[in-house]
Amino acid sequence: MNKKKFPKGINEVSQRVIKAAEHSEPVVIFGDSDLDGISSVVILQELFEFLNPLYGGKNLSVYFSNREIEGYGLSFSVLESIKDRAPALLFILDAGISNFEEIKKAKKMGFEVIVIDHHQILKKLPKADLIVDPKQKEESYPFKYFAAAGLVYKLAQRVLEEKKHPDFLEDRLSELAALATIADMVPIEEDNEEIINQGLEALTSTQRTGILALIQLNDIDINSDQDISQKIIAPLNTFKIKDHVAESYTLLTESSFPKAKKLAQKLIRQTKEKKRAIKMFVNELKEEVEKRDSKKSVIFKYSKAWNAVYLGIIASKLLNFSKKPVFVCRQGENKECVCSARLPKPLDGVKAMEACKKHLITYGGHAPACGCRVKEEDLDKFGKCLEKYFKQLKIEINDEQ
Helix, strand or coil: CCCCCCCCCHHHHHHHHHHHHHCCCCEEEEECCCHHHHHHHHHHHHHHHHHCCCCCHHHEEEEECCHHHHCCCCCHHHHHHHHHHCCEEEEEECCCCCCHHHHHHHHHCCEEEEEECCCCCCCCCCCCCEEECCCCCCCCCCCCCCCHHHHHHHHHHHHHHHHCCCHHHHHHHHHHHHHHHHHCCCCCCHHHHHHHHHHHHHHCCCCCHHHHHHHHHHCCCCCCHHHHHHHHHHHHCCCCEECCEEHHHHHHHCCCHHHHHHHHHHHHHHHHHHHHHHHHHHHHHHHHHHHHCCCCCCEEEEECCCCHHHHHHHHHHHHHHHCCCEEEEEECCCCEEEEEEECCCCCCHHHHHHHCHHHCCEEEECCCEEEEEEEHHHHHHHHHHHHHHHHHHHHHHHHHC
């Protein structure tokens, strides 16, 4: 890892964080509701609290989107919910790089907007005040494939170097960056490999109450990669939101062991329920795919029965089964659907959605794993557009071969 240089924007954001902390400026931290987004929020919040112990209550608040209602990323409904917190410094973590109109509105509402994201850049950048995303064209940092928590960890590293307190990284933050990096399935190489190695070493002596509760209840071998994945990361990746706060965030920030233990038990139970539900849905879909979709170029399915937070796993399992691009959507109560996609290499889901964007509300993500929001009335049009796109693409690929 190049310790003398940071991804584009890190130095500017670090100075802004220090200034905000010194003046106790109001801060709102918005994060995606998966473990990468949650860990990113916790890292940044604890960095602010370390710099200024007065943070908390009204001058530092967090917000996680409910994917069932608000979909992925920043949305207009999220902005409506946080409008009373403006003016403030608004951080958008693990999201934001494709939220052009939403960020424009946030600025009109009085927010100063900082985006820290790792998803694929579309044709332009949003008009945020500061942006960190190593996939920018102007990026000179050699490594591009951080998880969002890895980028926030790099930000914390830069701030703590400036303040001459680097030990706080290993004491509190590195374990979160490691767990998030593993969970988000980014390449385990270069910077990510170092983040994971440092974090897993710190995890062996963790003092974080929520993780200690999971270790005790789940009988975890802290040196087992399988136990870390299945018994720590899986429960923390349950996506449950209550009053716009992720339950995993509550567990990771809880200081009372009895409370942490009670919540950890709940997350472990939810993980088992989630696993059973996904298995049932996937088995049903496999039968349907075999009967109806054998000649199609893309698997496109939607249902009101699926929980939005199951979509990524359902899509991954269908991809492994079908070896085709998979788009699965959850029909919401407000006639707006959340979709998740998984694709085989070298296909690019973001490019596919770009080709069909006239049917979408928002879209973004990575080439092999991405998502979008679409009006229910446009679902079938979107599915037909995807089929046409991949059918043509398949012909082009075959011609090249």
